[in-house]
Amino acid sequence: MKLEAVRIPPRLRGFEARDAQQVFDVTLAGAQVAAIEASDRPARGTLLSALVDAHAHIDKNYTVREVGAAEGNLFVAIARMAEHRAHWTAGALRVRMERALQEAWRAGTRALRTHLDWNSAEAPLSLAVFEELRAQWHGRIELQFVALTPLDLFADREAGERIARSVQRAGGALGAFVYRNEGIVSKLGRVLDLAQDHQLALDFHVDEGLDPEATGLRTIAQLVIARGLHGRVVCGHACSLSVQRDAAAKDTLGLCRQAGLHLVALPTTNLYLQGAWDHTPVPRGITRIREAAALGLRASLATDNVQDAFYPYGSYDLVETFGLGVQVAHLAPASDWLDAITVSPAKALGLGWDGRIAQGCPADLVLLAATDEYQLLDAHGRRRTVIRSGRPLEKSE
Numbered sequence: 001m002k003l004e005a006v007r008i009p010p011r012l013r014g015f016e017a018r019d020a021q022q023v024f025d026v027t028l029a030g031a032q033v034a035a036i037e038a039s040d041r042p043a044r045g046t047l048l049s050a051l052v053d054a055h056a057h058i059d060k061n062y063t064v065r066e067v068g069a070a071e072g073n074l075f076v077a078i079a080r081m082a083e084h085r086a087h088w089t090a091g092a093l094r095v096r097m098e099r100a101l102q103e104a105w106r107a108g109t110r111a112l113r114t115h116l117d118w119n120s121a122e123a124p125l126s127l128a129v130f131e132e133l134r135a136q137w138h139g140r141i142e143l144q145f146v147a148l149t150p151l152d153l154f155a156d157r158e159a160g161e162r163i164a165r166s167v168q169r170a171g172g173a174l175g176a177f178v179y180r181n182e183g184i185v186s187k188l189g190r191v192l193d194l195a196q197d198h199q200l201a202l203d204f205h206v207d208e209g210l211d212p213e214a215t216g217l218r219t220i221a222q223l224v225i226a227r228g229l230h231g232r233v234v235c236g237h238a239c240s241l242s243v244q245r246d247a248a249a250k251d252t253l254g255l256c257r258q259a260g261l262h263l264v265a266l267p268t269t270n271l272y273l274q275g276a277w278d279h280t281p282v283p284r285g286i287t288r289i290r291e292a293a294a295l296g297l298r299a300s301l302a303t304d305n306v307q308d309a310f311y312p313y314g315s316y317d318l319v320e321t322f323g324l325g326v327q328v329a330h331l332a333p334a335s336d337w338l339d340a341i342t343v344s345p346a347k348a349l350g351l352g353w354d355g356r357i358a359q360g361c362p363a364d365l366v367l368l369a370a371t372d373e374y375q376l377l378d379a380h381g382r383r384r385t386v387i388r389s390g391r392p393l394e395k396s397e
Contacts, residue, residue: 014358036115050110054345055302108366221255262348268305363390
């Protein structure tokens with residue numbers, strides 16, 4: 001199979017090319033890319049590696065019709081979902097989670113990390129369903145999970161130990177919801193102790209609000225540096241960073257870079273939850289993506305919530321999420337930021353392939369109809385051919 005005259009964004013190239021060269025012919029042989037050659041013809045599309053969703057919640061998606069939309073109130077959403085979660089069944093979870101995976105698969109996603117609500121020492125019902133689906137989807141979407149636990153629960157040492165053991169057994173990452181907690185340093189220290197003791201990766205929900213006094217991200221970076229856990233920690237949201245003074249935010253981002261943190265921005269949910277609902281909002285719930293990049297820290301864009309109390313709209317199409325992120329964070333030129341849904345999240349999740357397109361890489365690709373960056377956000381440009389193991393998806397199924 002040959003993909004003729006396609007643009008490959010520079011940050012997705014794993015090969016050398018002349019500075020002015022933008023268009024290439026890509027030959028696929030079996031499940032790999034066999035050759036990449038310069039083309040002198042006009043572009044016929046934009047080629048990406050298959051997409052990577054670094055932050056989702058497939059346990060509670062598609063529940064908004066039952067719980068209602070929280071309309072900008074994070075803690076109302078948390079309370080509503082807690083009430084709803086008490087009535088979850090394995091059957092209902094499986095239907096919702098399977099629907100999410102089918103949608104992500106058809107949109108071109110090759111790997112997805114979901115957070116599972118984990119509010120006690122006991123493993124949640126969703127974990128067993130997740131493990132079944134992970135086995136069923138092996139070879140199509142690489143699935144990972146994070147235990148999303150209230151940070152305060154780790155003050156109970158026995159509970160923390162039991163959570164860590166369950167996460168280790170199931171091959172997941174340890175996580176926590178961090179936002180202006182009392183004793184934040186000692187509690188985060190306990191989470192890092194558990195991660196080191198059980199050889200677990202870490203993934204935090206941190207500073208998901210617009211309080212400039214929320215400095216969980218900074219604390220995590222400092223602890224990671226002190227513990228020598230460089231590159232093993234993901235931090236999602238970090239909304240409060242956007243409303244802090246420039247100097248303080250830059251200093252925090254410098255620590256994040258030193259710690260090798262992976263930042264994940266969630267534009268859909270945080271634009272919906274953060275900011276005013278009684279008038280047009282001025283502060284927006286997006287972290288400082290461009291300032292982080294200026295320091296060498298390339299953030300990811302991810303789905304987060306879909307049709308639940310936290311965000312009542314949306315889908316598992318990362319290209320649409322990318323388009324929103326480009327607009328609200330002023331990411332320009334847009335094609336320079338396509339690593340936010342490919343290369344950056346692949347590194348954050350520790351995938352075997354970093355998402356750079358090169359001879360010999362997997363032929364798991366997404367060919368967008370967009371012929372230049374200005375079409376990346378329009379309906380025609382988002383049309384795509386999903387290629388898995390060298391074959392278009394509609395032919396491979």
